[in-house]
Amino acid sequence: xxxxxxxxxxxxxxxxxxxxxxxxxxxxxxxxxxxxxxxxxxxxxxxxxxxxxxxxxxxxxxxxxxxxxxxxxxxxxxxxxxxxxxxxxxxxxxxxxxxxxxxxxxxxxxxxxxxxxxxxxxxxxxxxxxxxxxxxxxxxxxxxxxxxxxxxxxxxxxxxxxxxxxxxxxxxxxxxxxxxxxxxxxxxxxxxxxxxxxxxxxxxxxxxxxxxxxxxxxxxxxxxxxxxxxxxxxxxxxxxxxxxxxxxxxxxxxxxxxxxxxxxx
Amino acid sequence: xxxxxxxxxxxxxxxxxxxxxxxxxxxxxxxxxxxxxxxxxxxxxxxxxxxxxxxxxxxxxxxxxxxxxxxxxxxxxxxxxxxxxxxxxxxxxxxxxxxxxxxxxxxxxxxxxxxxxxxxxxxxxxxxxxxxxxxxxxxxxxxxxxxxxxxxxxxxxxxxxxxxxxxxxxxxxxxxxxxxxxxxxxxxxxxxxxxxxxxxxxxxxxxxxxxxxxxxxxxxxxxxxxxxxxxxxxxxxxxxxxxxxxxxxxxxxxxxxxxxxxxxxxxxxxxxxxxxxxxxxxxxxxxxxxxxxxxxxxxxxxxxxxxxxxxxxxxxxxxxxxxxxxxxxxxxxxxxxxxxxxxxxxxxxxxxxxxxxxxxxxxxxxxxxxxxxxxxxxxxxxxxxxxxxxxxxxxxxxxxxxxxxxxxxxxxxxxxxxxxxxxxxxxxxxxxxxxxxxxxxxxxxxxxxxxxxxxxxxxxxxxxxxxxxxxxxxxxxxxxxxxxxxxxxxxxxxxxxxxxxxxxxxxxxxxxxxxxxxxxxxxxxxxxxxxxxxxxxxxxxxxxxxxxxxxxxxxxxxxxxxxxxxxxxxxxxxxxxxxxxxxxxxxxxxxxxxxxxxxxxxxxxxxxxxxxxxxxxxxxxxxxxxx
Numbered sequence: 001x002x003x004x005x006x007x008x009x010x011x012x013x014x015x016x017x018x019x020x021x022x023x024x025x026x027x028x029x030x031x032x033x034x035x036x037x038x039x040x041x042x043x044x045x046x047x048x049x050x051x052x053x054x055x056x057x058x059x060x061x062x063x064x065x066x067x068x069x070x071x072x073x074x075x076x077x078x079x080x081x082x083x084x085x086x087x088x089x090x091x092x093x094x095x096x097x098x099x100x101x102x103x104x105x106x107x108x109x110x111x112x113x114x115x116x117x118x119x120x121x122x123x124x125x126x127x128x129x130x131x132x133x134x135x136x137x138x139x140x141x142x143x144x145x146x147x148x149x150x151x152x153x154x155x156x157x158x159x160x161x162x163x164x165x166x167x168x169x170x171x172x173x174x175x176x177x178x179x180x181x182x183x184x185x186x187x188x189x190x191x192x193x194x195x196x197x198x199x200x201x202x203x204x205x206x207x208x209x210x211x212x213x214x215x216x217x218x219x220x221x222x223x224x225x226x227x228x229x230x231x232x233x234x235x236x237x238x239x240x241x242x243x244x245x246x247x248x249x250x251x252x253x254x255x256x257x258x259x260x261x262x263x264x265x
Numbered sequence: 266x267x268x269x270x271x272x273x274x275x276x277x278x279x280x281x282x283x284x285x286x287x288x289x290x291x292x293x294x295x296x297x298x299x300x301x302x303x304x305x306x307x308x309x310x311x312x313x314x315x316x317x318x319x320x321x322x323x324x325x326x327x328x329x330x331x332x333x334x335x336x337x338x339x340x341x342x343x344x345x346x347x348x349x350x351x352x353x354x355x356x357x358x359x360x361x362x363x364x365x366x367x368x369x370x371x372x373x374x375x376x377x378x379x380x381x382x383x384x385x386x387x388x389x390x391x392x393x394x395x396x397x398x399x400x401x402x403x404x405x406x407x408x409x410x411x412x413x414x415x416x417x418x419x420x421x422x423x424x425x426x427x428x429x430x431x432x433x434x435x436x437x438x439x440x441x442x443x444x445x446x447x448x449x450x451x452x453x454x455x456x457x458x459x460x461x462x463x464x465x466x467x468x469x470x471x472x473x474x475x476x477x478x479x480x481x482x483x484x485x486x487x488x489x490x491x492x493x494x495x496x497x498x499x500x501x502x503x504x505x506x507x508x509x510x511x512x513x514x515x516x517x518x519x520x521x522x523x524x525x526x527x528x529x530x531x532x533x534x535x536x537x538x539x540x541x542x543x544x545x546x547x548x549x550x551x552x553x554x555x556x557x558x559x560x561x562x563x564x565x566x567x568x569x570x571x572x573x574x575x576x577x578x579x580x581x582x583x584x585x586x587x588x589x590x591x592x593x594x595x596x597x598x599x600x601x602x603x604x605x606x607x608x609x610x611x612x613x614x615x616x617x618x619x620x621x622x623x624x625x626x627x628x629x630x631x632x633x634x635x636x637x638x639x640x641x642x643x644x645x646x647x648x649x650x651x652x653x654x655x656x657x658x659x660x661x662x663x664x665x666x667x668x669x670x671x672x673x674x675x676x677x678x679x680x681x682x683x684x685x686x687x688x689x690x691x692x693x694x695x696x697x698x699x700x701x702x703x704x705x706x707x708x709x710x711x712x713x714x715x716x717x718x719x720x721x722x723x724x725x726x727x728x729x730x731x732x733x734x735x736x737x738x739x740x741x742x743x744x745x746x747x748x749x750x751x752x753x754x755x756x757x758x759x760x761x762x763x764x765x766x767x768x769x770x771x772x773x774x775x776x777x778x779x780x781x782x783x784x785x786x787x788x789x790x791x792x793x794x795x796x797x798x799x800x801x802x803x804x805x806x807x808x809x810x811x812x813x814x815x816x817x818x819x820x821x822x823x824x825x826x827x828x829x830x831x832x833x834x835x836x837x838x839x840x841x842x843x844x845x846x847x848x849x850x851x852x853x854x855x856x857x858x859x860x861x862x863x864x865x866x867x868x869x870x871x872x873x874x875x876x877x878x879x880x881x882x883x884x885x886x887x888x889x890x891x892x
Contacts, residue, residue, distance in 0.1 A: 003282035003360055005558075012559040013502070013516050020503050020572065044545045045514075047561060049507040130351040130362075137350040140378070156348060158374040158596045160381045160410075160684040162516070163610050163674040181284075181362060183353050194546060241311040 004189050008041065011178040013162065014141055015045040015125070018176045019052065021166035022123030026082065028112075028265060029054040031066045032214045033198055035127035036073075037187050038179055040196045042125075043077070053080040055115060055124070059107040060090055061216035069199050084115030096218045101259060103219075109264045113149050116173065125176045126265050131183045132244060135260050143175045144168055149263030151175075184244050185237050192230045204228045213244055282360040283488045286380045288407065289389030290399035291368035294420040298389060298458035299352060299365050300330025302480065305465035308354055309333065330458070348372065349379030357484055368399060373406075373646045374596040377684070380407055385414035385486040387479065392431060392455070393424045396438050404439075405627070405648060408446040409592060409686055411668050415443070416452045416482045423457040427470040452482050492556035495519040496581035498662070498670045500612035501530070501574045505561070512543050512561040513570070518612065518669035522560070522576075523553040530574040531660035532585045533832035534706035537564040567717040569726070569832070573614030575660040575670060579707060583660040583670060585699060588691040590652050591673070592627065593643070597682030600642035601649075601675070608676040611659050612669065615676075618655040625650050643683075652691060658699065658831070663687055694821065695828040698784065702791075702829055709795075719797030720879075723757045727794040728877045729830055730801045730868065733819050733851065734840040739858060740803040743840070746865045748801055756878070758799045761790070763806035779817050780825070783807060787829030794833045799877070819848045834877055838868060 018025060027042060027050075029035045042050050056070060074081040086094075089106040096103040116124070130137040140156055142164035157165045168174055182190075191198055204210045209222040223242075227233045287295045303309045313333060321328045354361040366379035380386065386407050390400050407415060417439055425431040432455045443450060454463055455474050462468030465480045477485065497520030505512045522528075526539045542551045543561035554560045575583050595601045601620060609618040623640045627648040643649040653673075664671030664686035675683040720726045730747065732740040744760050751758040763786050770789070771782055786806075793800050807822045817825075827835050839851035840858070847854055853871050858864045872878040 003279055006282060009516065009557055009559045016502050016514055016559070045559070046505065046507060047510070047512060047543055048545050051507065131353045134350070137352060138348045153348060156375065156378075157680050158682070158684075159378040160674050160681055161669070161672065163681055163684075165679070165681060167676070167679045169679060180351065183360070186360075241307070241309070 001189070001193055004186060004193055007182055007186055008044065008190070010181065011038075011041045012045040014164070014176065014178040015042055017162075017164055017166065018123055018125055018142075018178075019046070022174070024119070024121050025052040025123040025125065026055045026119070026121045027052055027125040028127070029056055029070070029081075030127075030214070031056070031062075031070050031199065032127075033187050033191065033202060034129060034179060034182075036196065036198060037182075037190055038125065038127040039073075039077075039079075040190075040194060041178060050077065050079055052125075053082045053119075055121075056081065056083045057108055057111040057115060058083050058085045059111065059216050060085065061095070061107075061218055063201065063214070063217050063220075065199065065201060066214065073197070082115070082119070084111055084118070086111040086114055096216070100219060104259055104264065105262065107216075109149070109259065109262055112265070113263060116149070122168070122173050123176055124173060125178065127179050128177055128265060129182050129184070129187075130180045136180075139177055139180055140165070141177050141180060142166065143177065145173050145175055145263060147171045149173075151261050151263065153261065185234055188230055188234050188237065192234070202233065278358065279355070279360050280358045281488045282362070283385065283486060284362045284364060284383045285385050285387060285483065285486065286364040286366050286383035286412065287387045287389065288366050288376060288380060288403040289368055289420075290391065290394070290397040290403070291370070293368060293389045293391040293394070293397075293400075294331075294458045295368060295389050296331030296333075296365055297329065298387070298418065298420065298456075298464065298479070299363060300333040301458045301461055301464050302363075303333065303352070303354065304330060305461055306354075306356065306480065308356075348375045356480065359484070359488075361483065368403075370399060370646065373402075376403065377406060377410065377594065377596060380410050380412055381684070383410075383412050384488060385416075386412045387416055387418055387482075388450075389418050389420050390435055390439060392419050392421045392435065395435055396442070400439070401442055402646075404443055404448070405446060406594060408448055409594060409648070410684075411672070411686075413448065414486050415448055415450050416454065416479075416486075417450045418479055419453065419455050420458050422455045422462060422468075422471065423460050427455070427457075427462075427468070429455075429471075429473045451485055452476050454479055454482060490556065492519045493521055495556070495667060497522055497526075497528075497577050498583065498612075498667060499528075499560075499576035500614070500670065501570060501572050501576065502613050503572055504570070510543060510563055511567065512563060514559070514561045515576075515613065516559045517554055517556050519556045519667050520578075521553055521555050522562070527579065528576045529579050529582060529707070530568075530570050530576055531583050532658045533570060533574055534703050535568045535570055535574075535832070536579070536707065537566055537568055539563075540565045566715050569716060571832075573612075573616075573659075575612065575614075582703075583662050584690045585658050585660050585703070586690050586693055586696065587656070587658050588621065588652065588654045588693045589659075589661065589687045590624075590650070590689040590691055591685040591687045592648065593651050593653075593675070593683055593685035594648045595643045595645060595683040597645060597677045597680065599677065600644045601651075601677075601683060602642050607682075609653060609655050609659070609673050610676060610681075611661055611673040614659050616655040616657050616659060618653050618675070620651050621654040622652040623649055624652070650688075651685070653685075654693075658695075658828075661687055661690075663690070695824055698787070698825055698828045699831075701784075702831060705791075716795070716797065723797055723799075724754075725756050725799050725872070725878045726834065726876070727797045728799055728834045728836065728872070728875075729790055729794060729826070730799070730836045730838065730872070731823060731826065732801070732803045732838045732840060733823065733849070734847075735842070736805055736808065738840040738842055739861065740805065740838075740840050743838070743858075743861060743864055743868070744801045744803055746861055747868050750865055750869070751799065756799060757797060758801065759793060760801045761793065763802060763804065767806065779807070783817065783822055783825050784829065787826045790826065791830050791833075794830055799872075823849050834875060836868075836871060836875060836877070 094106045128136050140159045201211045204226050210225045211222050227236045317332045318328050350365045352363045354363050364379040366376040419435050436453045455471050456463040463478045498518045499515050502515035529536045540563045603620045662670040671687045674681045748758050748760040808816050837851040839847040839854045842857045
């Protein structure tokens with residue numbers, strides 16, 4: 001498990017750098033396995049405390065069990081939970097049938113934008129991983145976003161050793177990615193190693209299916225699987241060649257490049 | 266073609282992980298090699314090749330393996346890699362992140378960002394084009410970035426009919442180049458990424474090659490680190506007080522740290538004993554930690570220490586100076602200029618600095634050629650031999666001794682714009698005094714009352730206020746007013762006129778002994794500060810006109826005193842009659858003040874703002890013991 005501890009040490013270092021340099025810092029938490037591991041790493045980094053708010057951009061289409069899990073952990077771990085929502089878009093009945101990219105843009109990208117504007121965060125910690133999809137593979141640990149939240153992937157700042165981009169012009173913000181080097185298997189290995197509570201939607205509960213990646217109910221589909229323990233998930237992942245986000249509809253075509261350029265997670 | 270789908274999926278336990286970067290000149294086939302490696306080992310996601318093939322067909326172009334990882338639309342349209350991609354690969358019990366770095370000169374900063382994360386490198390050379398400028402530049406940068414394990418792949422052997430003599434010429438030329446950098450490649454492998462020769466399977470066309478395939482060569486890179494056996498370096502990252510514990514955090518960059526260790530903080534020269542190693546969800550708590558680990562410790566006493574200090578054992582201290590010589594690569598949008606202000610970041614220490622000298626631009630083509638020409642600037646993508654001078658002393662090592670504390674980056678405005686490795690410590694003017702202060706501090710015998718205890722009781726930190734400027738500008742008057750006002754508030758303040766030392770402590774000195782006069786003043790100040798007092802002094806005694814015949818310029822006086830009282834905070838106040846420019850960058854400047862009450866309040870406000878004076882005394886004043 002040495003490789004997992006190495007990843008943990010790097011992520012903890014990044015989290016502490018973020019906390020040191022950003023006065024107004026928040027961490028996105030979608031209750032999925034990755035951002036929950038991220039939350040756990042924050043508790044590691046700050047010795048049981050989480051000294052910044054956890055932000056949930058609520059699309060209103062999440063699976064109900066996810067909200068219950070969110071509120072339970074928030075209570076038990078004494079988290080400062082901040083929930084944001086694009087109420088205007090929801091009032092105008094935005095949903096995935098109007099187009100997946102449109103729906104993601106309105107409820108997630110713009111929902112996040114609204115939350116950032118309202119609270120004035122200058123640093124946002126996210127649980128994205130480089131192995132999820134190919135634009136995330138090109139991310140920096142500390143990745144600047146301009147005034148419109150846009151990601152200028154053509155001209156990213158150099159990132160040398162453990163020296164990150166921590167200063168930025170007013171009006172812009174930095175996305176911080178402590179999990180970039182983790183793979184999907186590493187996430188599960190760590191959940192097992194640390195015994196981190198996770199949602200049982202990730203397990204087969206008797207019907208031969210489980211979720212491999214969690215998002216909004218209408219756009220996330222379970223996979224065929226009989227894995228009912230973390231060990232079985234790890235075993236299954238080692239044997240598969242199917243992409244993790246195959247069950248996520250917004251990844252079709254160039255969906256993610258377009259979404260992420262405009263400020264998607 | 267051999268595919269090994271079943272082998273990859275074998276649930277082999279992962280022993281370790283490693284980051285490998287693929288570098289080399291543009292169009293020498295890096296992305297193709299990567300694509301081929303994944304395809305031939307069956308480690309691509311299902312349907313990925315088919316998806317890319319479909320896109321190619323739709324756009325009417327030939328399928329290329331490079332498209333598998335050049336994710337951006339523009340990368341595929343232009344057929345070049347723009348930014349570094351991390352790709353994940355698992356083979357024979359090791360988890361790899363293979364970093365595909367762009368080869369185009371335009372994107373050198375992206376190549377450097379990728380290579381800086383790597384422990385080993387595959388360096389590609391096109392068999393048809395041979396060794397190019399960029400091949401050498403990448404070799405040079407790898408050695409500067411600390412990537413010492415390199416395997417060279419001579420690619421596109423199919424285009425030279427798999428000829429051994431062509432390969433041998435390239436191998437000879439490039440080995441000779443690398444040897445100048447003290448790099449010995451682990452292997453030099455002839456290959457064709459496009460045809461799959463010697464990538465995952467041995468090539469039938471090059472039976473003369475007896476070495477490994479590219480895939481086999483990966484396993485030969487060592488991930489074993491010797492850092493645990495090196496001297497301890499633990500750059501302080503932050504100090505937390507979330508609960509009753511005051512935890513010092515950071516990442517050990519070399520050596521090992523144990524509970525019970527006596528540790529020294531540099532450059533402040535403080536020392537303490539490690540009481541506990543703190544960790545969340547670890548039972549029983551750890552008793553030692555090694556290089557690479559992010560840890561938290563508590564100490565046996567509360568001391569003022571700040572982010573940027575480096576913990577070590579007393580037996581192997583880091584170097585301390587404001588000045589060092591370094592090899593630096595510059596990636597900034599604007600050229601690096603002499604005498605412009607930058608920030609140097611060395612481990613967790615961040616200080617303003619200038620480039621004091623640009624000795625030469627290092628030409629990757631002529632490494633050994635020592636052309637002693639002075640250059641005014643270092644342009645983007647150039648490598649140069651420079652001297653950096655920081656505004657405050659830094660703790661560091663030579664890169665040849667300890668990698669992580671021997672390298673630094675320069676920040677220009679908002680961006681990390683260059684990186685460098687330290688080749689030499691340059692003794693600055695204060696070196697002698699600094700060595701004295703260090704030895705004095707290590708041997709200092711202390712009572713049970715700490716500086717932190719005193720600060721709590723007196724309502725201020727021990728510090729020095731230095732009033733500088735020409736004679737008869739009201740410095741003494743101001744010093745007396747500040748002293749009176751603070752004592753009236755109940756604080757422990759003392760005005761020390763350096764003149765008071767001249768007839769007593771300095772009775773044996775001549776007026777010419779300026780440096781010794783200042784040294785003795787500095788030692789007296791250090792002693793008083795250790796009593797917890799807030800000391801106020803004028804500096805007229807050190808001026809050539811009023812005091813010493815051979816007085817020193819004000820900036821040298823201040824630096825010498827600062828070195829001796831280090832790490833106590835020093836507030837500098839410059840006073841003059843006219844709007845003359847202060848010879849030092851003073852914290853406060855006054856021009857012929859008329860309202861001394863207001864000036865006094867300004868000094869008090871500055872002391873509060875610097876965290877020296879607590880807002881009120883009594884009732885547990887809150888201090889920034891940390892950062």
